[in-house]
Amino acid sequence: MSKRIDVKDLNVYYGNFLAVEGVNINIAARSVTAFIGPSGCGKSTFLRTLNRMHEVLPGARVEGEVLLDGDDLYGSGVDPVAVRTHVGMVFQRPNPFPTMSIRDNVLAGVKLNGKRISKSDAEGLVESSLRGANLWNEVKDRLDKPGSGLSGGQQQRLCIARAIAVKPDVILMDEPCSALDPISTLAIEDLIEELKANYTVVIVTHNMQQAARVSDKTAFFNIAGTGKPGKLIEYAATTEIFNNPKVKATEDYVSGRFG
Amino acid sequence: MTRTAGEMTPATSKGPDVTTTQTKTPEQAEGPRPLSAREGAGGDKIFSGAALAAGAIILVVLFAVAVFLIAQALPALVAPQDQIAGGKGFWAYILPLVIGTVIAAVIALVIATPISIGVALFISHYAPREIAQILGYVIDLLAAIPSVVFGAWGISFLAPALVPGYNWLSSTLGWIPIFAGPPSATGKTIMTASVVLAVMIIPIITSISREIFLQTPKLHEEAALALGATRWEMVKMAVFPFARPGVISAVMLGLGRALGETMAVALVLSSGPLLASLIKSGNQTIAAEIALNFPEASGLSLSTLIAAGLVLFVITLVVNVVARWVISRHKEFSGAN
Numbered sequence: 268m269s270k271r272i273d274v275k276d277l278n279v280y281y282g283n284f285l286a287v288e289g290v291n292i293n294i295a296a297r298s299v300t301a302f303i304g305p306s307g308c309g310k311s312t313f314l315r316t317l318n319r320m321h322e323v324l325p326g327a328r329v330e331g332e333v334l335l336d337g338d339d340l341y342g343s344g345v346d347p348v349a350v351r352t353h354v355g356m357v358f359q360r361p362n363p364f365p366t367m368s369i370r371d372n373v374l375a376g377v378k379l380n381g382k383r384i385s386k387s388d389a390e391g392l393v394e395s396s397l398r399g400a401n402l403w404n405e406v407k408d409r410l411d412k413p414g415s416g417l418s419g420g421q422q423q424r425l426c427i428a429r430a431i432a433v434k435p436d437v438i439l440m441d442e443p444c445s446a447l448d449p450i451s452t453l454a455i456e457d458l459i460e461e462l463k464a465n466y467t468v469v470i471v472t473h474n475m476q477q478a479a480r481v482s483d484k485t486a487f488f489n490i491a492g493t494g495k496p497g498k499l500i501e502y503a504a505t506t507e508i509f510n511n512p513k514v515k516a517t518e519d520y521v522s523g524r525f526g
Numbered sequence: 527m528t529r530t531a532g533e534m535t536p537a538t539s540k541g542p543d544v545t546t547t548q549t550k551t552p553e554q555a556e557g558p559r560p561l562s563a564r565e566g567a568g569g570d571k572i573f574s575g576a577a578l579a580a581g582a583i584i585l586v587v588l589f590a591v592a593v594f595l596i597a598q599a600l601p602a603l604v605a606p607q608d609q610i611a612g613g614k615g616f617w618a619y620i621l622p623l624v625i626g627t628v629i630a631a632v633i634a635l636v637i638a639t640p641i642s643i644g645v646a647l648f649i650s651h652y653a654p655r656e657i658a659q660i661l662g663y664v665i666d667l668l669a670a671i672p673s674v675v676f677g678a679w680g681i682s683f684l685a686p687a688l689v690p691g692y693n694w695l696s697s698t699l700g701w702i703p704i705f706a707g708p709p710s711a712t713g714k715t716i717m718t719a720s721v722v723l724a725v726m727i728i729p730i731i732t733s734i735s736r737e738i739f740l741q742t743p744k745l746h747e748e749a750a751l752a753l754g755a756t757r758w759e760m761v762k763m764a765v766f767p768f769a770r771p772g773v774i775s776a777v778m779l780g781l782g783r784a785l786g787e788t789m790a791v792a793l794v795l796s797s798g799p800l801l802a803s804l805i806k807s808g809n810q811t812i813a814a815e816i817a818l819n820f821p822e823a824s825g826l827s828l829s830t831l832i833a834a835g836l837v838l839f840v841i842t843l844v845v846n847v848v849a850r851w852v853i854s855r856h857k858e859f860s861g862a863n
Binding site for chain 1: 655743745746747748749750751752753754755756759763764767768770
């Protein structure tokens with residue numbers, strides 16, 4: 268199940284500090300959207316508002332609306348815990364639970380909130396999730412071994428398997444390849460292409476070639492200076508952003524003149 | 527380890543020296559830099575020597591204590607049965623004390639561990655920052671209170687306060703041997719002593735556990751939250767597994783103190799022979815027995831007390847070995863790899 272995301276006039280604050288200002292963006296279902304921009308421009312912060320993970324930091328709050336197929340994630344009575352089961356996330360550094368086996372890592376999210384799952388269902392889900400993350404063939408003989416024994420790229424795919432095991436509508440990726448070697452990066456990029464068939468994928472990346480390779484649409488974020496809020500500068504089809512950007516700052520950034 | 531590192535360093539830093547002197551400046555004014563004398567090598571040697579010495583001292587002290595205990599205890603261990611206090615030999619004398627010691631320490635742990643982990647978790651993951659800080663200071667202060675103060679508090683306040691509770695226990699649960707009546711009228715029982723011990727070890731377990739809970743990688747906490755975990759589920763998924771070995775160590779430190787605590791038990795417990803009931807006067811721990819009898823002991827009775835100390839030493843050692851084993855059992859899943 269894939270859902271679209273519509274963001275209206277979103278401001279993100281940390282305490283009194285306005286971190287991201289006035290974001291309007293419409294992300295289609297079953298698409299890959301890349302967020303690019305220099306460090307500190309608020310793209311990761313904005314990404315985290317899409318599953319309310321920014322609330323982990325005390326004092327973080329937002330103004331505006333984030334609609335997931337029309338349902339406001341910040342509406343009254345919305346539980347952030349429930350939001351995160353619909354909008355999954357993959358982090359910058361692979362973070363499988365070190366004390367859990369590969370199997371338990373995949374099932375970690377499924378067993379939450381007191382849910383029970385039969386043994387055969389669990390086996391099926393582990394296999395389908397690991398296949399979905401292109402990891403099954405590499406780990407099928409050692410599902411009981413710790414997830415931390417895998418290589419970095421395998422760990423990151425394990426995290427993706429863990430995220431898709433809970434059957435989210437959207438998968439957010441916060442620089443998922445920045446800690447990986449080129450071969451592992453390629454494996455993840457291929458996987459993103461496949462995930463598009465079933466999920467809405469939003470990826471933050473510092474690597475512009477990566478954005479160009481994997482995404483359908485690209486959003487460029489920028490910041491006027493330190494202490495100023497980050498803003499969405501331009502959002503268009505990826506080919507448009509890289510070949511024919513409308514805004515000067517976008518052109519400077521994608522052509523490597525700064526950033 | 528330290529020595530190998532010390533020997534390796536000069537070898538690796540010689541390499542670049544050779545190339546620079548030979549290729550770039552073969553005839554410098556000062557001549558080629560020597561290969562042997564390296565500034566700072568002295569510091570390396572001193573440090574590795576000091577580290578080795580520090581490590582060795584610990585072993586030497588432990589060994590010396592063990593040798594002293596065994597040598598001094600030997601007369602009591604080989605003496606004829608009727609000359610030992612109680613008249614039935616050393617093992618008959620020490621067994622009730624061992625049981626009393628273990629019972630008191632175990633009850634203290636059973637009370638203190640859940641409370642400590644709860645408080646530590648509240649400080650590290652639930653309380654607002656200001657409250658957490660204040661609470662942290664208070665806990666650390668509690669750890670600094672001398673045990674004699676705890677003992678005094680135990681006799682003058684806790685023991686009388688627990689008497690109604692003991693009366694209730696014996697009247698409702700008296701059929702269970704450990705709550706058999708009639709309960710002590712003063713409340714100076716092994717149960718009271720255990721509660722005092724629990725209060726004494728709570729700060730130790732709490733402050734170590736708190737430090738460990740705080741060190742849980744943000745990465746793993748966020749992983750759990752991003753999967754839709756509630757805060758408690760996040761704690762179960764990310765914090766506890768990470769903290770497990772450290773918390774076990776903290777509990778073992780607490781157990782060590784509970785086993786060896788002397789003053790508080792000596793003050794609070796009105797000692798006597800081994801009893802199943804925890805709420806009657808009676809029972810005794812090794813440490814308190816030694817402290818109470820040491821001033822008048824001489825000759826064989828002194829040896830007997832030192833032998834009791836040796837037994838306590840062995841118990842503590844066994845406890846620590848078991849703890850190490852428990853921690854190492856899950857090494858593969860510890861996240862260290």
